[in-house]
Each structure stands twice: as structure tokens, then as C-alpha cells.
Amino acid sequence: MTRHTIINIQQIRDDICKRKAMPPFGPDTSINRLKTINETQRSFTPEVVESLLGEIDVLSKSEWTLADELVKAQKRIAEQERINTAQDDHINQQADRIECLEKKNNHLGKAIGAAPPSLSLSPATTDVLAERQRQTSVKGYTTQQDDTYIEGELAAAAISYIEPLAAEEYWPADWHDDSFKPSDYRRNLVKACALLIAEIERIDRQSEGNHDEPRIPD
Numbered sequence: 480m481t482r483h484t485i486i487n488i489q490q491i492r493d494d495i496c497k498r499k500a501m502p503p504f505g506p507d508t509s510i511n512r513l514k515t516i517n518e519t520q521r522s523f524t525p526e527v528v529e530s531l532l533g534e535i536d537v538l539s540k541s542e543w544t545l546a547d548e549l550v551k552a553q554k555r556i557a558e559q560e561r562i563n564t565a566q567d568d569h570i571n572q573q574a575d576r577i578e579c580l581e582k583k584n585n586h587l588g589k590a591i592g593a594a595p596p597s598l599s600l601s602p603a604t605t606d607v608l609a610e611r612q613r614q615t616s617v618k619g620y621t622t623q624q625d626d627t628y629i630e631g632e633l634a635a636a637a638i639s640y641i642e643p644l645a646a647e648e649y650w651p652a653d654w655h656d657d658s659f660k661p662s663d664y665r666r667n668l669v670k671a672c673a674l675l676i677a678e679i680e681r682i683d684r685q686s687e688g689n690h691d692e693p694r695i696p697d
């Protein structure tokens with residue numbers, strides 16, 4: 480809007496104020512009213528009105544353009560905020576996954592560190608365990624039966640196999656004599672070790688049932 484237009488608008492405002500201030504129509508005020516009307520007529524010509532309408536039209540179009548640009552800007556801002564939110568969510572999800580993987584890796588590392596080293600059983604160990612299994616599954620010596628040997632019978636039987644010549648002294652008196660079947664030295668030791676395992680297992684079961692006397696390994 481040019482300076483000339485601004486001056487005209489201000490002049491129009493002044494002229495409108497003058498007309499509003501005119502005295503009521505009457506025989507004594509006619510001259511003053513006509514004088515005021517003539518002085519302010521310049522603001523109410525068709526040219527001025529047309530110019531004002533043109534300015535209003537320009538302003539209206541400018542306002543609509545600005546409003547349209549504002550709406551577009553708001554849409555761009557909203558879209559950018561949506562993109563930023565989606566990126567933040569993705570970043571947060573990735574951070575959560577990384578944290579979860581780090582925890583799993585930490586737990587796995589601890590588990591691996593706590594795991595005992597792999598044991599390779601020797602033939603001797605394998606034979607002793609096999610004999611212990613044979614005693615329970617083939618010979619039928621159950622844990623319930625072993626639990627009745629509270630006088631060291633299992634250990635005494637093991638001594639008998641370690642030293643067959645002393646079997647008469649150590650072999651349990653209430654066991655059948657024909658159940659003592661010594662053979663070669665290694666086989667006798669395998670049977671003795673299996674019997675000692677049976678005795679240790681019996682002691683462990685007894686300790687589990689008697690909390691006053693817990694088993695304390697040395």
C-alpha cells in the first residue's frame with residue numbers, strides 16, 4: 480500500500496468523523512452542514528470508493544494467500560513432526576533391542592563362565608559307573624534296600640573286594656555268602672568303587688533327611 484493511499488485513508492477517516500460530528504438537520508444548522516459536506520466531499524467520490532474497493536480486494540487476496548501459505552506451513556510442520564516422532568520411535572526401538580541383546584550377551588557370558596569344563600570320562604570311571612548301574616538295574620539292589628544298611632555294610636563289602644582274603648572278616652554277616660564273587664584285581668576294584676558310591680549316595684540321602692547333621696565336604 481503506497482503512502483498516497485495511506486494519506487487518503489486517513490483523510491477519509493477524518494472526513495467521516497467530521498460528518499458524524501455535524502449538528503442535527505435544522506433551519507439554523509443547514510449552512511454548517513452544507514459547509515461540512517462540501518469540505519468532506521473529496522473522500523466520498525466514486526474514484527475514492529473504487530480505489531478503496533481495489534485495495535480491499537488486494538488485501539483480501541493477500542490474506543487468502545497468506546492463509547493458504549499458513550495452512551501449507553502447518554501441514555509441513557505436522558508432517559515433519561510425524562517423521563521426527565517415527566524416527567524417535569525407531570531409535571528407541573533400536574536402543575531397546577541393543578539393550579536386550581547386551582543383557583542376553585551378558586547373561587550368556589556369565590553362564591559360559593560358570594559352566595564346568597567338559598569332562599572326558601576315563602575307561603576306569605566309565606566301568607565304575609556302569610557297575611553301579613548294573614547293581615541297581617540288573618542285580619536289583621534298590622536305593623530303598625541300600626538305605627537299610629546303616630551299619631557300614633556297603634563299605635565293608637567294598638573292603639572285601641579290595642582285599643578278598645579279608646572277606647571273611649568284613650563281608651556282612653546277614654548277606655548271602657554266594658553273593659560275594661571276586662574275580663581279577665581290576666574287576667574287584669571296579670565293584671568296590673561302585674559299592675563305595677552306593678554308600679556315599681546312602682549317606683547323602685540320610686543327610687538330606689536329617690538337617691541337624693548336614694553333609695560337609697572337605
